[in-house]
Amino acid sequence: MALFSVEDLRVTFGRRGRTTTAVRGVSFAVEPGRTLALVGESGSGKSVSLLGATGLLPSRAEVRGSALFRGADLTRLSPARLRAIRGRHIGFVFQDPLSNLHPLKTIGAQIGEAVTAHERVGRAALRRRVLDLLGEVGIKDPERRIDDHPHQFSGGMRQRAMIAMAIALNPELIIADEPTTALDVTVQASILRLLRRLQEAHGTALIFVSHDLAVVSDIADDVVVMRDGEVVEAAPAAELYAAPRHAYTQALLGAARHGRALVRSPEPPESEQPGQQSERQSGQRAESAPLLRASALHMSYRRPGRKESFTALTDVSFDLREREIVGLVGESGSGKSTIGRIVAGLARPTAGSVSLRGEVYNAPGDVRLPKSLRPAVQVVFQDPYGSLNPRRTVAATLAEPFVVNTDLPAAEIRARVEALVARVELPQSVLHRLPAQLSGGQRQRVAIARAVALEPSVVVADEPVSALDITTQTQIVALIRRLRAELGTSFLFISHDLGVVADLCERVVVLNQGRVVEQGPVHRVFDDPRDPYTRELLDSIPGRVAHV
Known part of the structure; x- marks a missing residue:
């Protein structure tokens, strides 16, 4: 019996008389004690689907379909009923804990708020409870760290604090949205172990959102693959990894280079001559300063x-x-x-x-x-x-290295900026956009273009x-x-x-x-x-x- 099931979910955003469909007919379900992974590239609709299903999207978003949690359709509940369910029965772990933790409040106070938002607890009992939670998620010396602020925690410790907030009231479901992205491999592994241990201890259902099928392989029981707001494949994890049916799933698996690249030598540089490869592979380049x-x-x-x-x-x-x-x-x-x-x-x-x-x-x-x-x-x-x-267009950003370091005329600078954009494989249309109007990958290409502008x-x-x-x-x-x-x-x-x-x-x-x-x-x-x-x-x- 599914604890949480989404059926034919559709999410559209309206702005200035125009509508954009972000999610189209998405369905999935998770049972108690099991882990469902939602996988796909940025913009595939993973996070929007879960935010829409749990009532966390802004008012300009229109959500259709159903999202049943213990028989109640979350898409039709009042804001007060939703607030009573979120936190107490559904816990959330978000991608960037530094952005989701209040910089001026202590870690202990913020974990305590996750409890007091739903229960009345005395000050001494609340502090003991927070200390227990910090210990449960693996924060060493919780008595000393409870009064620290987020900036005094490492990335992995901040994520553990977010998990402590999510499990504070022992919810039946935890939604973890990219909880290990940007963490180093040892911290990533420890967070995955922690989530598995908490799930086994409490019988919690887990929805794990990720772009990385390698990470997902270490934790998921079932996998749903999304692309462009739609589900393209859904299967038990063992079945999907053994025989992916959809070409997009196959491409994601091919890109999951973790481990695969470690058993082969890297490609030789395109500039190397064939006779140099043996030198590079043995680590003995021609000696030069x-x-x-x-x-x-x-x-x-x-x-x-x-x-x-x-x-x-x-x-x-x-x-x-x-x-x-x-x-x-x-x-x-x-x-x-x-x-x-x-x-x-x-x-x-x-x-x-x-x-x-x-x-x-x-x-x-x-x-x-x-x-x-x-x-x-x-x-x-x-x-x-x-x-x-954020207030400068791509064209102005890429022109700056030439303006500061050269005496080139404006026409020549414009030509070089256009060539830079082409060199990093971006369309010329991005030149008039601001960073907020670009995807993460496009912004990184602009940053690389700026870095190589002066060769x-x-x-x-x-x-x-x-x-x-x-x-x-x-x-x-x-x-x-x-x-x-x-x-x-x-x-x-x-x-x-x-x-x-x-x-x-x-x-x-x-x-x-x-x-x-x-x-x-x-x-x-x-x-x-x-x-x-x-x-x-x-x-x-x-x-x-x-x-x-």
Whole structure:
């Protein structure tokens, strides 16, 4: 008997006299104690279907069909009845906990609100209950952390706090919308284990929304695949992975490179000659002076309100050669982004140095990259929406590097901007749009176009695909490969996704707590890891053994 069933759900949005259909005739059901996965690319209608079924869409959305929870049709209940069900009987875990947690309220207060919204509980009893919840979701030393604010928690800890809020009243159903996206593989694995353990302990039904079939393979009993607002395939997980029927499902499985890429050497660069492949695969490129060298980097700083200093990096050294892509991997807090900021000249190391073609440009003291070389090192940030000016069109954003660094006439700048858009495979129509009018993948292409506008020697790509669906990830990876071949640019590719790194990079540097624990050719490090931490990262990859 289904606990929650959606039948022929249709969602349309009306704006300025125009209507857009986002969901068309979607049906699915989940039984107590089982996990249903909704899978598809961004824009496929996964989240809209669940928000529409549970009454969380704005008033301009029209929802038709039925969404039965314990026999009651949620689409026909009053707002008061819906509020009584949401939270108490249906718990929600959203994708970005930092955006969904109040920055000025403590973690304990916010978990407590999930309880007091439906029950009257004394202050002392409520605090004990919150402490129990923090312990249940795996927050260490809950007595010390209960009064922390969200910014004092890591990404994985914030997600655990969101799960604590979702299970606060022991609901019969939990809806988890992309709960592991942008988390590193070990944290991702721990969140999946936590959800499974809570489900077994409480008999909860779980709806797990994801774009990644590899992640889904580790948790789902049943899978529903969506595309363009419609269900294209639905089947038990074992059946779907063994014999997917729809071409779109087959494409998603093909794109789920986690694990698959780890058992083969990456493709040689398009610019390599056949005779060079054996050298690259053995990790023995023709010896030449590195393009960029990081030498004995050390970084420490004081945290606000604390006397002791925090060490973020210790004795980190690596090289980046011409036309090479080097991956920088490790868990959150391992120092990856700190290294990226130092290489890009956005942070000054406490000790050590970074040099470009033998010239030191970042070190303690007053050492700076000469103005003539500043365009040589550029950055692509993880969140393109945050790094693009929301009030500037794509054309203005892409023109800025030329305006600041060259004396080109306006007509020549316009021509170069148009060529840039074509180079990153975007239509010319995006030039007049604002970032909010672009998809996530389009915004990332604009960010990449801005970074390569002046044909830099090095691009620091800091988690450029972590928040993108898996097919868009594949497209961005292919774009980076092509830009490397066309421009000869080298990339320092920072990522927590080892599958992407294995598919794209030639060499990899593994970081743990600010130290390099292993580095070398990708195929050697991933096929025969020498450090226990590297093995732990590889063992945490979702779906590596099963299905994909």
